Amino acid sequence: MATSTDHSPTCADAIVGTLTAHGVDRIFCLPGVQNDAFFNALFDAGNRIRPIHTRHEQAAAYMALGAALSTGKPAVYSVVPGPGLLNTFAALATAYSTNAPVVCLTGQIASKMIDKGIGVLHEIPHQLDLLKTLTKWADRVSEPQDGASKTAEAFRQMLSGRWRPVGLEIPPDILFGKSPVSHAEPLALIPDAPLDEDAIAKAAKLLGDARNPIICVGGGSQDASAEVRALAERLQAPVIAYRMGRGVLDDRHPLSHTLTAGNHFWKSADVILAVGTRSQARQMVWGTDENMKVIQVDIDPAEFERSPKPHLGIVGRAAQVLSKISDALERTGGKRPSRDDEMREVKARVARQWQEVQPQQGLLQALREALPENGVVVDELTQVAYASRALWPVYEPRSFISSGYQGTLGWGFCAALGVKAARPDRPVVSLTGDGGFMFGANEMATAVQHNLATITVLFNDGAYGNVQRAQVMDYGNRVIATELRNPDFMKFAESFGAMGIRANGPVELKAAVQKALKADVPALIEVPCEPMPSPWKLIDPGKVRG
Secondary structure (H helix, E strand, C coil): CCCCCCCCCEHHHHHHHHHHHCCCCEEEECCCHHHHHHHHHHHHCCCCCEEEECCCHHHHHHHHHHHHHHHCCCEEEEECCCHHHHCCHHHHHHHHHCCCCEEEEEECCCHHHCCCCCCCCCCCCCHHHHHHCCCCEEEECCCHHHHHHHHHHHHHHHHCCCCCCEEEEECHHHHHCECCCCCCCCCCCCCCCCCCHHHHHHHHHHHHHCCCEEEEECHHHCCCHHHHHHHHHHHCCCEEECHHHCCCCCCCCCCEECHHHHHHHHCCCCEEEEECCCCHHHHHHHCCCCCCEEEEEECCHHHHHCCCCCCEEEECCHHHHHHHHHHHHHHHCCCCCCCHHHHHHHHHHHHHHHCCCCCHHHHHHHHHHHCCCCCEEECCCCHHHHHHHHHCCCCCCCCEECCHHHCCCCCHHHHHHHHHHHCCCCCEEEEEEHHHHCCCHHHHHHHHHCCCCCEEEEEECCECHHHHHHHHHCCCCCCCCCECCCCCHHHHHHHHCCEEEECCHHHHHHHHHHHHHHHCCCEEEEEECCCCCCCHHHHCCCCCCC
16 A cells, blocks of 8 residues: 655644644544544644543533633534534533633534535534524634634634634545645734723713712623722722622622622612623613613623613723723722721621521531632532522632523533633532433543542432422422432442542531542532522512612
């Protein structure tokens, strides 16, 4: 057999080289025949990019999502086309809703067969059109020489303006084709719109004249922690966070509050500064009136056109806009008198309210006592995790990871593995239930194989508990399709080589977490539970004005 002497890079080599040039050092993946050339290129690249392969495509995408949310840096996953890509769509939808910088690299069928309906392996109609529905930008590499440049363009599109996932599909014949370049360097980002200095001046005037301003923060504030704190202290304004905004201001700061206290402050607020958040639910649920003005800061001007519209919209990145507002306030007046005593009194009152929500409060308190301050928690759609959105003390940005408004059941365990892969120096805890955990329980194999020492705290009530409680309390005990048959979770964990611990109650949970931290191996802690009381009236109290 003749041996080729052409050592020029393939399109796959150029894509791998471009990923490296963009700082990518790991890829979450599940290989397959359409992507053989890409994985050959990864092999040839040596240890420049570490492949972390999973047992299901959904996990590859969820892990990339967890990595992106916990670092604020791009994360990449690779899967085969058709069913492989479709298996990642729940994660891609969640990445879209949480503004996560995730790159989807998907294979395709051979170029000449695309959208012909021939029925070849993994063919689905209009795959690229489907990919575009859940991404900010998506394209196909149609010529080998375009692999590097289109990969670089994917990063440029993703990181310009509002971050959201992007997608790139590459047919197998194109991946194997020869490329004239080995890689492409990062492209200059699309410039942000110039800051509206008049709008910033108006915002500063409104805030400076306000008697009871509030700052609401969301995911778009995660990289503006210092600026949020400085402005909050100048205004003595409480900072309200939920899910995506947790950790922007350290919960130990007197001005840092969750929704439970936020509802109290909302009653008398005259100016709301919404930073990197729609704050839509607060306005629609808690109410507004003519005595409240809303200033919204967002990198995406489309957010100002949604309902309810803000009194004043400012397009820009949170850190830059808040710094400008602080500068303007400094020129017009000094800081306000401290409200620390008032804020601590509100915090104490909220803490007393939550004492009544058991066992959630006691379990989370025990977990917080066991976990180091720099621990990262990933929430899930389960009772204790719901309560954690208001109860869990968060000390740093990007250390409380949530699926946001998408509310993706079953995402948490796999996302936590991605967090641990991206932040191996941090303790990582997944708060999950027996329902959600079983969506991706097979990835315990991935945790052990890649030594991802996450701690999974599984609250086992033998049911889809939130739904079942509604069936019992709201629908006259008409329980249907919510009871669950589970494995022996201890044997399940141990069968993979992970640590399994059963903890009955808060005291045992604290000891179990400490044991798992010391062992530094993947650990599953099962906490048997009875049906839990609803936390929702405290998590998000209702209408108070309007």
